[in-house]
Amino acid sequence: MAADINPRAAIRTGKETPQTMGQQLGGVVLAAVSDLQPLAGGPVVSVCEPWAFERIRNGERELVST
Secondary structure, rough: HHHHOHHHHHHHHOOHHHHHHHHHHHHHHHHHHHHOOOOOOOOOOOOOOOOOOEEOOEEEEEEEEE
């Protein structure tokens, strides 16, 4: 499923498509993380939604949340 996601193509197509692509990618990542099993037992990672990240656009930083 992750191979079907092409973020570069999504960025060129308009406002809604990158959001949709990000949601799909997030679903793939969450599914992959949930399948991880630690060697010694216990939780692997804690995931909290919504996600947020910093993006630099035109030299200025902005906080982007999903």
